[in-house]
Amino acid sequence: MSIPIQLQSLRLPVLILLLCIASASYSGDAEVTIKKTDRCPVCGMFVYKYPKWVARIVFQSGEAFFYDGAKDMFKHVFDTAKYTPGQSAEKIQSIYVTDYYEVELIDAKAAYYVIGSDVLGPMGHELLPFKDQEAAQEFLEDHKGKTILRFLDVTPAVIESLDRRS
Amino acid sequence: MILHPTVIANLLASYVSSFMVVYAAYFGVQIIRHWDIQSGDELQLTLERKTYLISTLLGFVFALQLLSLFLFVFTADTLCPLFVGAMCAAGTLNVNAFGYPTLVLKVVNFILAGLWLVFNHADNQGYDYPLIKKKYGLLVVIAPVIVVEMLIESAYFLDMKADVITSCCGSLFSSEKEGGLGSEIAALPAKPTMWVFYGVMLCTMLSGIVCYRKGKGGYLYAGLSLIAFIIALISIVSFISLYIYELPTHHCPFCIIMEDYHYIGYLLYMLLFGAVVSGIGAGALMPFREVESLKGVLGAYISRLTLTSVLLYAAFTTLVTYKILVSNLVM
Numbered sequence: 001m002s003i004p005i006q007l008q009s010l011r012l013p014v015l016i017l018l019l020c021i022a023s024a025s026y027s028g029d030a031e032v033t034i035k036k037t038d039r040c041p042v043c044g045m046f047v048y049k050y051p052k053w054v055a056r057i058v059f060q061s062g063e064a065f066f067y068d069g070a071k072d073m074f075k076h077v078f079d080t081a082k083y084t085p086g087q088s089a090e091k092i093q094s095i096y097v098t099d100y101y102e103v104e105l106i107d108a109k110a111a112y113y114v115i116g117s118d119v120l121g122p123m124g125h126e127l128l129p130f131k132d133q134e135a136a137q138e139f140l141e142d143h144k145g146k147t148i149l150r151f152l153d154v155t156p157a158v159i160e161s162l163d164r165r166s
Numbered sequence: 167m168i169l170h171p172t173v174i175a176n177l178l179a180s181y182v183s184s185f186m187v188v189y190a191a192y193f194g195v196q197i198i199r200h201w202d203i204q205s206g207d208e209l210q211l212t213l214e215r216k217t218y219l220i221s222t223l224l225g226f227v228f229a230l231q232l233l234s235l236f237l238f239v240f241t242a243d244t245l246c247p248l249f250v251g252a253m254c255a256a257g258t259l260n261v262n263a264f265g266y267p268t269l270v271l272k273v274v275n276f277i278l279a280g281l282w283l284v285f286n287h288a289d290n291q292g293y294d295y296p297l298i299k300k301k302y303g304l305l306v307v308i309a310p311v312i313v314v315e316m317l318i319e320s321a322y323f324l325d326m327k328a329d330v331i332t333s334c335c336g337s338l339f340s341s342e343k344e345g346g347l348g349s350e351i352a353a354l355p356a357k358p359t360m361w362v363f364y365g366v367m368l369c370t371m372l373s374g375i376v377c378y379r380k381g382k383g384g385y386l387y388a389g390l391s392l393i394a395f396i397i398a399l400i401s402i403v404s405f406i407s408l409y410i411y412e413l414p415t416h417h418c419p420f421c422i423i424m425e426d427y428h429y430i431g432y433l434l435y436m437l438l439f440g441a442v443v444s445g446i447g448a449g450a451l452m453p454f455r456e457v458e459s460l461k462g463v464l465g466a467y468i469s470r471l472t473l474t475s476v477l478l479y480a481a482f483t484t485l486v487t488y489k490i491l492v493s494n495l496v497m
Contacts, residue, residue, distance in 0.1 A: 036426070043336030044416035045253045046426050083415055124251040124331045163337070 041065050041083045042072040050122045056096040069121040070097045078156050097129035109151045112136035116146025125162040167324045172241040179234045184316040186227045190220050191309035194302030228279040235272040249332045255420040256335035264322035271315040278308045280443030292459035335418035352417035356405040363401040367483045370394040374476035378469050388449020395442035409493040441478035444471045
């Protein structure tokens, strides 16, 4: 006799739990899934091995590429035709990088990049992306970073200097 | 040093090989100096008895030497997550100055060890030890190279430090980077290299078939098989890798051995190394066809080696062609 009463009393918590699970699994980037076959077009690395470092470029044609760090993403932006013949930087629709603290994809053009820190990515010295300046500043102080750059401040010379440090 | 099981296995294999080969080479010098099949004195009888033991042991040691090349590359591939910047064996080999020299010596010793096994097998076909002095002469040449390999390999593993930032294969084998053999080969134009590859493979196989059918042209085939081997290695960096990775800029000859590419690199390299060893082996045995005790058997053995080599090159070329045809990369 007591069993139906107990089950009834569980209904609400179960409903809340299910709602929580459903909302947690939904996010703005839910459609972005990294497959085991996705490789960085710049260095050839399998991106699934480094989910915390992923960057992404989506072209107007719908073609999308993953990178194992912001550095390789910038290399692709600076020399698009080399890595993807037939494409050009003008045809890029959107660019994403992974926020180092939040571990979520953010708009690369709005991000703050810390360089010169003691944190190394899969490809050595990296640009560490953050969605706000406070987080970037905090990281810079904690990890001996040198400079905070915006998207447009990053030039081929900056990328070359990161590679040279490796 | 990094105490990884594969590192220990590599070093142990290297020390065992070196010790055995040096001991056998010491015995080999005695054979070269004192061997006289007509003599019945005590030293000759001791040498005759000992040569069976030494040959058998060396058979195992050189088989281990053949395997050690693949174990070494496998180890470098396994260790790559420990080094920042390394994505495959190419980066691990670059962590200090001894990685690539060790690899080159392993390749040289693979061919030399394979040749010794070919000579040993041929020698065992005759009743009067027909190639014994040649066999141990070759051993005396191989022994110092194996010892040098052991020293450089030890330096490589003992000097390995985990806090090194190494270069990714993407930059080591980049067609744009200036300097470095890998980059120079990567910069070769893909299409002409492809024509050279298919041309050389065709010539090599045709010459091998003629040699197999008519028993002539063994030296030519040995030379061509060495050229085909070198051209095939260059082709892997220049264009074969591009089709396997389906990336227009990735020339690495090591990523192909990864699980993500179904270990196809191991198969390609095994076919290639097997082909070159049997091809050169066939040529190296040519001068001994007229040796009295080998007259009936050596010709057949050379033919078998030639056929094996031709079939392995054919399998390599077929596999490469298949990968090019099914690749999504269009050049």
